[in-house]
Protein backbone atom coordinates (compact mmCIF):
# COMPACT_ATOMS: atom_id res chain seq x y z
CA UNK A 1 0.00 0.00 0.00
CA UNK A 2 1.46 3.43 -0.88
CA UNK A 3 2.34 5.61 2.13
CA UNK A 4 -0.05 8.47 2.83
CA UNK A 5 0.89 11.84 1.42
CA UNK A 6 2.99 14.03 3.70
CA UNK A 7 1.20 17.16 4.94
CA UNK A 8 3.87 19.81 4.30
CA UNK A 9 4.06 22.03 7.39
CA UNK A 10 3.16 25.69 6.93
CA UNK A 11 5.33 28.24 8.73
CA UNK A 12 3.35 30.77 10.73
CA UNK A 13 6.37 32.76 11.94
CA UNK A 14 9.86 33.47 10.55
CA UNK A 15 12.22 30.53 10.96
CA UNK A 16 15.49 30.89 12.88
CA UNK A 17 17.43 27.66 12.62
CA UNK A 18 20.86 26.13 12.19
CA UNK A 19 20.82 23.10 9.92
CA UNK A 20 23.94 20.90 9.74
CA UNK A 21 23.90 18.88 6.53
CA UNK A 22 25.21 15.39 5.85
CA UNK A 23 27.81 14.72 3.17
CA UNK A 24 27.57 15.50 -0.52
CA UNK A 25 26.21 12.71 -2.70
CA UNK A 26 28.48 13.75 -5.57
CA UNK A 27 31.65 13.85 -3.45
CA UNK A 28 30.76 10.66 -1.55
CA UNK A 29 30.23 8.56 -4.66
CA UNK A 30 33.37 9.87 -6.37
CA UNK A 31 35.47 9.34 -3.22
CA UNK A 32 34.22 5.77 -2.74
CA UNK A 33 34.84 4.86 -6.37
CA UNK A 34 38.35 6.38 -6.38
CA UNK A 35 39.17 4.57 -3.12
CA UNK A 36 37.99 1.29 -4.69
CA UNK A 37 40.35 1.79 -7.65
CA UNK A 38 43.30 2.95 -5.53
CA UNK A 39 46.67 1.27 -5.07
CA UNK A 40 46.05 0.44 -1.40
CA UNK A 41 43.55 0.76 1.46
CA UNK A 42 42.16 4.20 2.27
CA UNK A 43 39.46 5.91 4.31
CA UNK A 44 36.49 8.00 3.17
CA UNK A 45 35.32 10.10 6.13
CA UNK A 46 31.92 11.66 6.78
CA UNK A 47 30.46 9.93 3.76
CA UNK A 48 26.76 10.33 3.07
CA UNK A 49 24.41 7.52 4.08
CA UNK A 50 21.55 7.57 1.57
CA UNK A 51 20.04 5.41 -1.12
CA UNK A 52 22.44 6.64 -3.84
CA UNK A 53 25.48 6.19 -1.59
CA UNK A 54 24.29 2.75 -0.44
CA UNK A 55 23.89 1.73 -4.09
CA UNK A 56 27.47 2.81 -4.80
CA UNK A 57 28.74 0.84 -1.79
CA UNK A 58 26.82 -2.26 -2.93
CA UNK A 59 28.09 -1.88 -6.51
CA UNK A 60 31.73 -1.60 -5.42
CA UNK A 61 31.37 -4.57 -3.08
CA UNK A 62 29.86 -6.64 -5.90
CA UNK A 63 32.92 -5.77 -8.01
CA UNK A 64 35.37 -6.98 -5.34
CA UNK A 65 36.05 -4.01 -3.03
CA UNK A 66 35.88 -4.45 0.75
CA UNK A 67 34.13 -1.56 2.50
CA UNK A 68 33.86 -1.54 6.28
CA UNK A 69 32.04 1.18 8.23
CA UNK A 70 34.55 1.99 10.97
CA UNK A 71 32.68 4.92 12.56
CA UNK A 72 29.20 6.32 12.20
CA UNK A 73 28.06 9.69 13.60
CA UNK A 74 25.40 12.24 12.69
CA UNK A 75 28.00 13.72 10.29
CA UNK A 76 28.11 10.47 8.30
CA UNK A 77 29.99 7.24 8.04
CA UNK A 78 33.74 6.62 7.82
CA UNK A 79 34.45 3.85 5.32
CA UNK A 80 37.63 1.81 5.39
CA UNK A 81 38.02 0.87 1.72
CA UNK A 82 40.27 -2.01 0.65
CA UNK A 83 40.49 -2.41 -3.11
CA UNK A 84 40.56 -5.85 -4.70
CA UNK A 85 40.89 -7.11 -8.28
CA UNK A 86 37.78 -6.00 -10.22
CA UNK A 87 35.55 -9.07 -10.25
CA UNK A 88 33.15 -10.07 -13.03
CA UNK A 89 29.93 -12.03 -12.75
CA UNK A 90 28.28 -9.30 -10.70
CA UNK A 91 24.86 -7.70 -11.09
CA UNK A 92 24.65 -3.99 -10.25
CA UNK A 93 21.44 -2.26 -9.17
CA UNK A 94 21.79 1.44 -10.03
CA UNK A 95 18.44 2.44 -8.50
CA UNK A 96 17.78 5.88 -9.97
CA UNK A 97 21.29 7.13 -9.27
CA UNK A 98 23.01 8.92 -12.14
CA UNK A 99 26.33 8.63 -10.31
CA UNK A 100 25.99 4.84 -10.15
CA UNK A 101 24.63 4.25 -13.66
CA UNK A 102 27.31 6.51 -15.29
CA UNK A 103 30.31 6.05 -12.95
CA UNK A 104 30.31 2.28 -12.39
CA UNK A 105 30.16 0.85 -15.98
CA UNK A 106 33.71 2.09 -16.82
CA UNK A 107 34.91 0.22 -13.69
CA UNK A 108 32.93 -2.88 -14.68
CA UNK A 109 34.75 -2.86 -18.01
CA UNK A 110 37.94 -3.57 -16.01
CA UNK A 111 36.45 -6.77 -14.55
CA UNK A 112 37.53 -10.31 -15.39
CA UNK A 113 34.03 -11.22 -16.62
CA UNK A 114 30.70 -9.73 -17.69
CA UNK A 115 28.79 -7.39 -15.35
CA UNK A 116 25.06 -6.70 -15.72
CA UNK A 117 23.27 -3.46 -14.78
CA UNK A 118 19.65 -2.53 -14.16
CA UNK A 119 17.74 -0.05 -12.03
CA UNK A 120 14.39 1.49 -11.19
CA UNK A 121 11.80 1.60 -13.99
CA UNK A 122 12.59 5.27 -14.71
CA UNK A 123 16.33 4.58 -14.73
CA UNK A 124 15.75 2.70 -17.98
CA UNK A 125 14.66 6.00 -19.51
CA UNK A 126 17.65 8.07 -18.39
CA UNK A 127 20.18 8.75 -21.18
CA UNK A 128 23.08 6.29 -21.33
CA UNK A 129 23.83 6.07 -25.08
CA UNK A 130 26.84 8.41 -25.28
CA UNK A 131 28.79 6.79 -22.42
CA UNK A 132 27.99 3.25 -23.58
CA UNK A 133 29.06 4.12 -27.14
CA UNK A 134 32.24 5.66 -25.75
CA UNK A 135 33.01 2.50 -23.77
CA UNK A 136 32.40 0.42 -26.91
CA UNK A 137 34.78 2.53 -28.94
CA UNK A 138 37.38 2.02 -26.18
CA UNK A 139 37.06 -1.75 -26.48
CA UNK A 140 34.15 -2.90 -24.28
CA UNK A 141 31.23 -5.06 -25.45
CA UNK A 142 27.77 -3.88 -24.34
CA UNK A 143 24.49 -5.45 -25.44
CA UNK A 144 22.05 -2.47 -25.20
CA UNK A 145 22.00 1.32 -25.48
CA UNK A 146 20.23 1.92 -22.19
CA UNK A 147 19.52 0.03 -18.96
CA UNK A 148 19.36 -2.94 -18.60
CA UNK A 149 22.69 -3.90 -20.17
CA UNK A 150 25.64 -6.22 -19.71
CA UNK A 151 29.19 -5.00 -20.20
CA UNK A 152 32.33 -7.05 -20.79
CA UNK A 153 35.91 -5.83 -21.03
CA UNK A 154 38.72 -5.64 -21.62
CA UNK A 155 38.99 -1.93 -22.13
CA UNK A 156 42.19 -0.52 -23.58
CA UNK A 157 41.26 3.16 -23.34
CA UNK A 158 42.42 5.75 -25.85
CA UNK A 159 40.63 8.58 -27.66
CA UNK A 160 36.89 9.05 -27.74
CA UNK A 161 34.49 11.67 -29.07
CA UNK A 162 31.06 11.99 -27.51
CA UNK A 163 28.12 14.34 -27.09
CA UNK A 164 27.88 15.09 -23.37
CA UNK A 165 25.14 17.73 -23.70
CA UNK A 166 22.71 15.29 -22.05
CA UNK A 167 24.78 14.86 -18.88
CA UNK A 168 28.15 15.87 -17.50
CA UNK A 169 28.20 12.45 -15.85
CA UNK A 170 29.18 10.85 -19.19
CA UNK A 171 32.48 12.74 -18.96
CA UNK A 172 32.94 12.31 -15.20
CA UNK A 173 32.25 8.57 -15.39
CA UNK A 174 34.90 8.01 -18.04
CA UNK A 175 37.46 10.26 -16.31
CA UNK A 176 37.10 8.65 -12.88
CA UNK A 177 38.24 5.18 -13.97
CA UNK A 178 40.49 6.23 -16.86
CA UNK A 179 43.84 6.14 -15.02
CA UNK A 180 43.28 2.38 -14.79
CA UNK A 181 42.83 2.02 -18.58
CA UNK A 182 45.99 0.83 -20.32
CA UNK A 183 46.11 3.96 -22.51
CA UNK A 184 44.29 6.35 -20.21
CA UNK A 185 41.71 8.46 -22.04
CA UNK A 186 41.27 11.55 -24.18
CA UNK A 187 37.65 12.71 -24.32
CA UNK A 188 36.40 15.25 -26.84
CA UNK A 189 32.91 16.65 -26.48
CA UNK A 190 31.14 17.61 -29.70
CA UNK A 191 27.63 19.03 -29.53
CA UNK A 192 25.57 21.60 -27.62
CA UNK A 193 27.18 22.88 -24.40
CA UNK A 194 27.98 20.39 -21.63
CA UNK A 195 25.82 21.02 -18.52
CA UNK A 196 26.95 20.93 -14.91
CA UNK A 197 30.58 21.87 -15.64
CA UNK A 198 31.35 22.36 -11.92
CA UNK A 199 30.66 18.64 -11.49
CA UNK A 200 33.36 17.87 -14.07
CA UNK A 201 35.68 20.25 -12.20
CA UNK A 202 34.87 18.27 -9.05
CA UNK A 203 35.91 15.09 -10.85
CA UNK A 204 39.15 16.67 -12.10
CA UNK A 205 40.04 18.09 -8.66
CA UNK A 206 39.34 14.84 -6.90
CA UNK A 207 41.41 12.90 -9.45
CA UNK A 208 44.32 15.29 -8.98
CA UNK A 209 43.99 14.96 -5.20
CA UNK A 210 44.72 11.22 -5.57
CA UNK A 211 47.70 11.79 -7.82
CA UNK A 212 46.09 11.26 -11.23
CA UNK A 213 47.43 13.44 -14.03
CA UNK A 214 44.54 15.25 -15.75
CA UNK A 215 44.75 17.81 -18.52
CA UNK A 216 41.59 19.92 -18.68
CA UNK A 217 43.22 22.97 -20.29
CA UNK A 218 41.29 22.96 -23.55
CA UNK A 219 37.55 23.60 -23.64
CA UNK A 220 35.54 20.39 -24.14
CA UNK A 221 38.66 18.17 -24.08
CA UNK A 222 39.88 16.14 -21.10
CA UNK A 223 42.91 13.87 -20.94
CA UNK A 224 43.77 11.41 -18.15
CA UNK A 225 47.16 9.72 -18.14
CA UNK A 226 47.30 6.04 -17.22
CA UNK A 227 48.84 5.38 -13.80
CA UNK A 228 48.13 4.50 -10.21
CA UNK A 229 45.35 6.09 -8.17
CA UNK A 230 46.82 6.89 -4.76
CA UNK A 231 45.15 5.58 -1.62
CA UNK A 232 44.25 8.60 0.50
CA UNK A 233 42.27 9.66 3.51
CA UNK A 234 39.41 11.77 2.11
CA UNK A 235 36.76 13.81 3.94
CA UNK A 236 33.42 14.58 2.33
CA UNK A 237 32.01 18.12 2.39
CA UNK A 238 28.39 18.77 3.44
CA UNK A 239 25.90 18.54 0.56
CA UNK A 240 25.41 22.15 -0.54
CA UNK A 241 22.71 21.26 -3.08
CA UNK A 242 20.70 19.73 -0.26
CA UNK A 243 21.09 23.04 1.58
CA UNK A 244 18.80 24.55 -1.06
CA UNK A 245 15.35 23.81 0.40
CA UNK A 246 16.47 24.77 3.93
CA UNK A 247 17.99 28.07 2.79
CA UNK A 248 14.87 28.69 0.68
CA UNK A 249 12.87 28.46 3.92
CA UNK A 250 14.62 31.62 5.12
CA UNK A 251 13.33 33.51 2.07
CA UNK A 252 9.80 32.11 2.26
CA UNK A 253 9.34 32.86 5.96
CA UNK A 254 11.42 36.03 6.26
CA UNK A 255 13.66 34.20 8.72
CA UNK A 256 17.30 33.17 9.07
CA UNK A 257 18.81 29.79 8.28
CA UNK A 258 22.44 28.98 9.04
CA UNK A 259 24.34 26.10 7.44
CA UNK A 260 27.54 25.20 9.30
CA UNK A 261 30.76 24.08 7.60
CA UNK A 262 30.15 25.80 4.26
CA UNK A 263 33.46 25.46 2.36
CA UNK A 264 35.26 28.66 1.41
CA UNK A 265 36.26 27.00 -1.82
CA UNK A 266 34.35 24.20 -3.45
CA UNK A 267 33.35 22.77 -6.81
CA UNK A 268 29.86 21.86 -5.55
CA UNK A 269 27.00 23.29 -7.59
CA UNK A 270 25.20 24.30 -4.40
CA UNK A 271 27.73 27.08 -3.81
CA UNK A 272 25.84 29.04 -6.50
CA UNK A 273 22.99 29.38 -3.99
CA UNK A 274 24.85 32.32 -2.46
CA UNK A 275 24.34 34.39 -5.61
CA UNK A 276 20.98 32.93 -6.61
CA UNK A 277 19.36 33.58 -3.25
CA UNK A 278 20.85 37.07 -3.10
CA UNK A 279 19.26 37.77 -6.50
CA UNK A 280 15.94 36.56 -5.08
CA UNK A 281 16.07 39.06 -2.21
CA UNK A 282 18.01 37.35 0.57
CA UNK A 283 20.98 38.63 2.52
CA UNK A 284 23.75 36.05 2.43
CA UNK A 285 26.70 36.30 4.78
CA UNK A 286 29.52 34.13 6.03
CA UNK A 287 30.15 34.00 9.76
CA UNK A 288 33.07 32.40 11.56
CA UNK A 289 31.90 28.95 12.54
CA UNK A 290 30.82 28.74 16.16
CA UNK A 291 32.36 25.30 16.47
CA UNK A 292 35.51 25.71 14.41
CA UNK A 293 37.89 28.48 13.37
CA UNK A 294 37.39 30.04 9.94
CA UNK A 295 40.23 29.90 7.48
CA UNK A 296 41.62 33.07 5.92
CA UNK A 297 39.41 34.51 3.18
CA UNK A 298 42.05 33.59 0.62
CA UNK A 299 40.79 30.00 0.87
CA UNK A 300 42.16 26.83 2.26
CA UNK A 301 45.06 25.16 0.50
CA UNK A 302 43.81 22.18 -1.45
CA UNK A 303 40.29 22.54 -0.07
CA UNK A 304 38.74 20.49 -2.80
CA UNK A 305 35.70 18.32 -2.55
CA UNK A 306 37.83 15.53 -1.25
CA UNK A 307 40.29 16.92 1.21
CA UNK A 308 40.43 18.74 4.51
CA UNK A 309 38.13 18.40 7.47
CA UNK A 310 34.63 19.40 6.47
CA UNK A 311 33.97 20.99 9.87
CA UNK A 312 37.39 22.59 10.33
CA UNK A 313 39.54 25.26 8.74
CA UNK A 314 38.43 26.20 5.25
CA UNK A 315 34.78 26.51 6.20
CA UNK A 316 32.46 29.10 7.71
CA UNK A 317 28.82 29.21 8.65
CA UNK A 318 26.62 30.40 5.79
CA UNK A 319 23.81 32.63 7.02
CA UNK A 320 20.82 33.40 4.80
CA UNK A 321 18.17 35.90 5.88
CA UNK A 322 14.98 36.61 3.98
CA UNK A 323 12.49 39.44 4.11
CA UNK A 324 9.40 37.38 3.39
CA UNK A 325 9.25 38.96 -0.08
CA UNK A 326 10.81 36.91 -2.86
CA UNK A 327 11.98 38.55 -6.08
CA UNK A 328 11.75 36.60 -9.33
CA UNK A 329 14.88 36.21 -11.44
CA UNK A 330 16.01 35.53 -15.00
CA UNK A 331 18.86 33.06 -14.80
CA UNK A 332 20.78 30.41 -16.70
CA UNK A 333 21.12 27.31 -14.49
CA UNK A 334 22.99 25.10 -17.00
CA UNK A 335 25.99 24.80 -14.67
CA UNK A 336 23.91 24.12 -11.58
CA UNK A 337 20.81 22.38 -12.94
CA UNK A 338 20.19 20.33 -9.82
CA UNK A 339 19.22 23.55 -8.02
CA UNK A 340 16.30 24.12 -10.43
CA UNK A 341 13.49 22.51 -8.41
CA UNK A 342 14.20 24.71 -5.35
CA UNK A 343 14.63 27.86 -7.43
CA UNK A 344 11.38 27.08 -9.29
CA UNK A 345 9.55 26.58 -5.98
CA UNK A 346 10.80 29.99 -4.80
CA UNK A 347 9.84 31.51 -8.17
CA UNK A 348 6.31 30.16 -7.74
CA UNK A 349 6.09 32.13 -4.47
CA UNK A 350 7.81 35.27 -5.82
CA UNK A 351 6.16 38.62 -6.36
CA UNK A 352 7.73 39.16 -9.82
CA UNK A 353 8.12 36.78 -12.81
CA UNK A 354 11.06 34.41 -13.30
CA UNK A 355 12.69 32.75 -16.26
CA UNK A 356 15.00 29.75 -15.88
CA UNK A 357 17.15 28.94 -18.92
CA UNK A 358 19.81 26.48 -20.05
CA UNK A 359 18.41 23.33 -18.43
CA UNK A 360 16.92 21.20 -21.20
CA UNK A 361 19.07 18.34 -19.84
CA UNK A 362 16.76 18.23 -16.80
CA UNK A 363 14.36 16.24 -18.96
CA UNK A 364 16.78 13.31 -18.45
CA UNK A 365 17.05 13.64 -14.66
CA UNK A 366 15.14 11.57 -12.06
CA UNK A 367 12.06 12.61 -14.01
CA UNK A 368 11.46 15.20 -16.73
CA UNK A 369 11.89 17.98 -14.17
CA UNK A 370 10.67 20.77 -16.45
CA UNK A 371 7.37 19.01 -17.15
CA UNK A 372 7.04 17.90 -13.52
CA UNK A 373 7.66 21.37 -12.08
CA UNK A 374 5.26 23.07 -14.50
CA UNK A 375 2.56 20.46 -13.87
CA UNK A 376 2.81 20.54 -10.09
CA UNK A 377 3.05 24.34 -9.75
CA UNK A 378 0.06 24.72 -12.05
CA UNK A 379 -1.88 22.05 -10.16
CA UNK A 380 -1.66 24.33 -7.10
CA UNK A 381 -3.06 27.23 -9.13
CA UNK A 382 0.28 28.67 -10.22
CA UNK A 383 1.38 29.94 -13.61
CA UNK A 384 4.38 27.94 -14.86
CA UNK A 385 5.20 27.39 -18.51
CA UNK A 386 7.74 25.00 -19.96
CA UNK A 387 10.07 26.41 -22.58
CA UNK A 388 12.45 24.49 -24.81
CA UNK A 389 15.28 24.88 -22.27
CA UNK A 390 13.63 25.90 -19.03
CA UNK A 391 10.63 27.46 -17.31
CA UNK A 392 8.76 30.75 -17.13
CA UNK A 393 7.00 31.22 -13.81
CA UNK A 394 4.69 34.15 -13.18
CA UNK A 395 3.25 35.27 -9.85
CA UNK A 396 -0.19 33.89 -9.09
CA UNK A 397 -1.69 32.95 -5.70
CA UNK A 398 -1.37 29.23 -4.94
CA UNK A 399 -3.77 26.95 -3.11
CA UNK A 400 -3.41 23.61 -1.35
CA UNK A 401 -3.41 20.25 -3.11
CA UNK A 402 -1.24 17.26 -3.85
CA UNK A 403 2.31 17.91 -5.03
CA UNK A 404 3.58 14.83 -6.86
CA UNK A 405 7.24 13.88 -6.51
CA UNK A 406 7.69 11.53 -9.52
CA UNK A 407 10.19 9.56 -7.38
CA UNK A 408 12.39 12.67 -7.52
CA UNK A 409 13.94 13.77 -4.22
CA UNK A 410 14.25 17.37 -5.39
CA UNK A 411 10.61 17.52 -6.52
CA UNK A 412 9.60 16.32 -3.04
CA UNK A 413 11.65 19.02 -1.32
CA UNK A 414 10.32 21.66 -3.75
CA UNK A 415 6.81 20.70 -2.55
CA UNK A 416 7.95 21.19 1.04
CA UNK A 417 9.23 24.71 0.22
CA UNK A 418 5.89 25.70 -1.34
CA UNK A 419 4.05 24.16 1.60
CA UNK A 420 5.77 26.59 3.98
CA UNK A 421 3.71 29.40 2.48
CA UNK A 422 0.66 27.60 1.12
CA UNK A 423 -1.65 25.76 3.56
CA UNK A 424 -2.71 22.20 2.86
CA UNK A 425 -0.04 21.15 0.40
CA UNK A 426 0.48 17.38 0.58
CA UNK A 427 3.65 15.91 -0.89
CA UNK A 428 3.22 12.51 -2.48
CA UNK A 429 6.09 10.07 -1.70
CA UNK A 430 8.17 12.27 0.58
CA UNK A 431 10.17 9.08 1.29
CA UNK A 432 11.88 9.54 -2.07
CA UNK A 433 14.10 12.15 -0.34
CA UNK A 434 16.06 9.09 0.89
CA UNK A 435 17.90 9.23 -2.45
CA UNK A 436 20.24 11.83 -0.98
CA UNK A 437 18.77 12.91 2.39
CA UNK A 438 17.01 10.14 4.34
CA UNK A 439 16.54 12.44 7.36
CA UNK A 440 14.76 15.16 5.37
CA UNK A 441 11.43 15.08 7.24
CA UNK A 442 13.07 15.07 10.67
CA UNK A 443 15.43 17.90 9.65
CA UNK A 444 12.57 19.95 8.17
CA UNK A 445 10.47 19.48 11.30
CA UNK A 446 13.39 20.37 13.56
CA UNK A 447 14.06 23.50 11.49
CA UNK A 448 10.47 24.61 11.93
CA UNK A 449 10.50 23.90 15.66
CA UNK A 450 13.85 25.65 16.33
CA UNK A 451 13.79 29.02 17.99
Ligand SMILES: O=C(O)C1=C[C@@H](OP(=O)(O)O)[C@@H](O)[C@H](O)C1
Nearest residue numbers: 026167168169195196199337338
Ligand atom coordinates in the same frame (compact mmCIF):
# COMPACT_ATOMS: atom_id res chain seq x y z
O1 LIG B 1 28.38 14.24 -11.30
C1 LIG B 1 27.52 14.45 -10.44
O2 LIG B 1 27.67 14.13 -9.25
C2 LIG B 1 26.28 15.12 -10.85
C3 LIG B 1 26.23 15.78 -12.06
C4 LIG B 1 25.02 16.49 -12.53
O3 LIG B 1 24.43 15.67 -13.52
P1 LIG B 1 23.96 16.23 -14.98
O4 LIG B 1 25.16 16.74 -15.67
O5 LIG B 1 23.36 15.03 -15.60
O6 LIG B 1 22.97 17.32 -14.70
C5 LIG B 1 24.05 16.75 -11.39
O7 LIG B 1 22.85 17.25 -11.88
C6 LIG B 1 23.83 15.50 -10.58
O8 LIG B 1 22.93 15.75 -9.53
C7 LIG B 1 25.13 15.06 -9.94
Ligand SMILES: C=C(OP(=O)(O)O)C(=O)O
Nearest residue numbers: 096097098099338365366
Ligand atom coordinates in the same frame (compact mmCIF):
# COMPACT_ATOMS: atom_id res chain seq x y z
C1 LIG C 1 20.22 14.88 -11.11
C2 LIG C 1 20.41 14.38 -9.88
O1 LIG C 1 20.86 13.14 -9.56
P1 LIG C 1 21.66 12.01 -10.32
O2 LIG C 1 22.97 11.91 -9.60
O3 LIG C 1 20.82 10.77 -10.15
O4 LIG C 1 21.80 12.43 -11.76
C3 LIG C 1 20.13 15.22 -8.68
O5 LIG C 1 20.48 14.77 -7.56
O6 LIG C 1 19.55 16.31 -8.81
